[in-house]
Amino acid sequence: MRDRGLIYVADDELEIRELLKRFLEEAGHKVSVFENGELLLEAFERQPADLVILDVMMPGKNGYEICHILRQNSLVPIVFLTAKDNDADFIMGYTSGCDDYFTKPFSPIKLMMRVGAILKRQKLESEQYSRESILKFEDLEMDVLGKKCTILGSNVKLTKTEWDLLLYLLERKEQAVSREELLNSIWGYSVEVETRVTDDTVKRLRKKISQSKSIKIDTVWGFGFRLSKI
Structure with missing residues (x-):
């Protein structure tokens, strides 16, 4: 194989x-x-x-x-x-x-x-962004090929999973994304007891992007999360 x-x-x-x-x-x-x-x-x-x-x-x-x-x-x-x-x-x-x-x-x-x-x-990611690609939403900027995330021009250090989750939400900004979709797309499994892993990762992400003056990660109660404007 x-x-x-x-x-x-x-x-x-x-x-x-x-x-x-x-x-x-x-x-x-x-x-x-x-x-x-x-x-x-x-x-x-x-x-x-x-x-x-x-x-x-x-x-x-x-x-x-x-x-x-x-x-x-x-x-x-x-x-x-x-x-x-x-x-x-x-x-x-x-x-x-x-x-x-x-x-x-x-x-x-x-x-x-x-x-x-x-x-x-x-x-x-490498196939989708085959050339230089920078995604922006308000004061958040993600350089996909360079694997660099900035808010207000300052670098935000992310783990690979935090990067994947934030990029996934950014690609679907202003849209609600379910925990099940995140588990399937980012973690590769969907088990009800494992929803804790999405909540923990979002909690860490919120702290890391807290310096933003214009974006936030909303909790859509009973469903999932959404990257939106403040």
Whole structure:
């Protein structure tokens, strides 16, 4: 099967590494696995991956630290896969710059769907915006090819998922978008219990665009969200 993307996985459990490698390769991806984050960083410096999956508790630098280092120079999608499942861990994960957070034990099928959705959206973006394309709405500007978001001329640092969600809303500005549509289009699955992930991402986005004087993300109660003028 044709390679769909290059994926790096760092986890200190051999069984998890082998499981992920098998599932991801069966889905058509090229996969490299590492027993710690430092080895992954070394490989990433030589050849950046299209997506990274990180355990949190590993020998040497933990997953949060590896994520933070990657985020210094890359918007590569980062997914945490960890046994740490309390609210403080979720907050730490997203603060360090991850795009999604799966807890062990996990559903390999749901993880594969998430990976597939991320990479599919990356491919669609590159095909849709084959030349320089800048989208604007009031004081928000998104340079799609340059992966740069600004408000009032100031850079807004976004994770890959935050970028995808904001771009999706911007492409449909002033239109209400359902949580189910966002889950299908951005996350690649639609399960009622997972609507929390959209709400959490929107909450973070609102903070990051709060300096805007002219736009906001409205909650359409019982339905979803809308990017609109203040």
